[in-house]
Amino acid sequence: MTELPKEIIVLGKVVHIKVVPVINKDETTLGEWVGTENTIYIKQGIPSVGEVFLHELVECIKDKCDLQMNHTIICVLSEVLYQVIKTNDFGGIFSC
Numbered sequence: 001m002t003e004l005p006k007e008i009i010v011l012g013k014v015v016h017i018k019v020v021p022v023i024n025k026d027e028t029t030l031g032e033w034v035g036t037e038n039t040i041y042i043k044q045g046i047p048s049v050g051e052v053f054l055h056e057l058v059e060c061i062k063d064k065c066d067l068q069m070n071h072t073i074i075c076v077l078s079e080v081l082y083q084v085i086k087t088n089d090f091g092g093i094f095s096c
């Protein structure tokens, strides 16, 4: 299983990524963006880590940019982005 980075840079600032056994004392929560901690939480051992991470990243961007997006838009955008990234070869255009 591929490990998530411990932190990423979003809009020039560090965003922490923490993989934890339980999020918010709720076994069913797979991921959560917590703006006050500048942290994306991901539940440990889930198979859908890529989808959940992208979803929380979109939540993070929405929050930081003060975008008006309801949760359906966040879900659709992150799921389609995941599908496009996953199923296409971009030939290294995203590499540093």
Ligand SMILES: [Zn+2]
Pocket (backbone or CB within 6 Å): 055, 059, 071, 074
């Ligand atoms: Zn959400």
